[in-house]
Amino acid sequence: MDEVDELLSIRAAELYYEENKTQDEIGQALRLTRWKVGRLLAQAKQRGFIRIEILHPRARRLPIERRLREERGLDDAIVVSHAGVQSPEELQERTAQAAADYLTALRPVPRTLGVSWGRTLFEISQHLRNGWATGVNVVQINGGVSLNRRPGTAAATAVGIAQKGGGSATLLPSPAILEQLATKEAIESDRVVAGVIELARSSDAYLFSAGAADHNSVHVESGYLSTADVDVLVQKGAVGDVVGRYIDSDGNIVDPALDARTVGLTLDELRAAPLGIAVVAGTAKHAVADAVVRSRLCSVLVTDEATALHLLDG
């Protein structure tokens, strides 16, 4: 395409997209046949001169979703658009909303849904609508009685999802991480706890997020880990955690001793699930999102455009 045609294709695009003229009218204005105009427009599109964006908080990026399915082997992917996003919080919210939409549209409706907890899951629970499902029983899949701030958000998340879905919640009455292995083993052998974990294992689907391995982690905020603990984990290669278990970029447990003191489903149990929905968004979580997808911890990923592109290209 020479320079003259390039310029003509721009003039044609202006008249077509900004002035809503027909290709025939454009042909008359630029002294071209309408077929030439059609070809110029096709070339302008093909060469990327035309950008079409959907500006809406609920907008998704279907081509990126397809690439994620095809290139990363996911069963499904939901990618929310960045168009018009003002702040990281807004992106987080859009992603939570998309996850809620996905759950609502999920067929068949899961009878038992295993959930983790954290900021993302809490936000999803808030975006779900009353009646999003009928009779969904929700079960916690990892320990989560917070030690200090925000008491009860873990419980509120599970209960909220269950109530709005017309079912009930089964909480896992245990800390996330225990200081002694013996205590952890004792708790897991408790009849109630063991029963909950057994129920969790039988879930039809899992919904969980992933945390970045940094000082803002909910485990630090909840008092299960110190910032120094996190630093050590990072040094061992940790990129983040899933259901409280810290993994490296290949999805391997970085600290087996710590992992043994962590209550809840194991990562291999999660991997074995027929439907595992991971919801991961934000720049800080690019590395852990990659680890989750790479090690097949989820079959469905709900994420944002930048994270998705990171998984695909870089």
Add this chain to the structure above:
Amino acid sequence: MDEVDELLSIRAAELYYEENKTQDEIGQALRLTRWKVGRLLAQAKQRGFIRIEILHPRARRLPIERRLREERGLDDAIVVSHAGVQSPEELQERTAQAAADYLTALRPVPRTLGVSWGRTLFEISQHLRNGWATGVNVVQINGGVSLNRRPGTAAATAVGIAQKGGGSATLLPSPAILEQLATKEAIESDRVVAGVIELARSSDAYLFSAGAADHNSVHVESGYLSTADVDVLVQKGAVGDVVGRYIDSDGNIVDPALDARTVGLTLDELRAAPLGIAVVAGTAKHAVADAVVRSRLCSVLVTDEATALHLLDG
């Protein structure tokens, strides 16, 4: 439009614009008739959910051009797009390119073109192509022998435009502003100078820019004014200059004594021209662009999107 329809229109837009599905196919996917899909897409457009941008350095904004013509009474307006602009310099370049394009396409081809000088005009001269016209004589319309830095750019501008247009340039051999009124009068009565000004008055068209009233002005750079002089002018209400003459926001001369010492066409002579092309771009020039258009110093304006929107809404 209720929330359900809004969401449907976004889903439809994704399938239509990102996946290139037909409205009929979308109808099948979303369990709607194709007419409903068409209406949802129309509503998405109308409500501004769909943004179409033309990403190209030569892209123009025709709807804004029309508004400028209609709402500000211009004979013509050229507005270059901001889409994809990285730096103010790039915008300046796009505008100069657009001005060069406009000149090249101008019919009838002017036989005599009066030009001012400055950074913008120099850039336009560089973007013109050899043979952009055949036999255009170029004449300087205001004094412009620079005192210090960049000697000869004023002359190079006029000569460049003329040569590429297959004609010759007539330079105005005089400083822009003189220190004494008597000297200015003496220079203007010089036979050569008077002849050039007479020729300038007879131009078929004028091409000029406008300067902001700030310390970066070419008049400061060229040594005709000190930064203190500019401060005083600003205090008197100056928003910028056209052909070396400082005006307020209504286009009135702010300092008649200074104006009397300025060599070249007067603003009223410029206003009387049948075709006056002003090329003004950049945030710093919003105020002076408004003054130029408001006081009808030009009949054609070449500018950038942000400046144009400032003229219309701001």
Add this chain to the structure above:
DNA sequence: GCCCGGTCTGCTCATATGAGCAGCACTGCC
């Protein structure tokens, strides 16, 4: 219960667009 105005739906028909193809001009090679 019944009527009325407004809105929405799914149609017909006209128009705009894209796919595909035959002919033509141009280029490079002999």
Add this chain to the structure above:
DNA sequence: GGCAGTGCTGCTCATATGAGCAGACCGGGC
């Protein structure tokens, strides 16, 4: 100069889309 190969042009025809309209539907007033 002749000729095959390549790419562009302007057509035909099929398809996609938009305008306009008759009837269905809904909510409110009597």
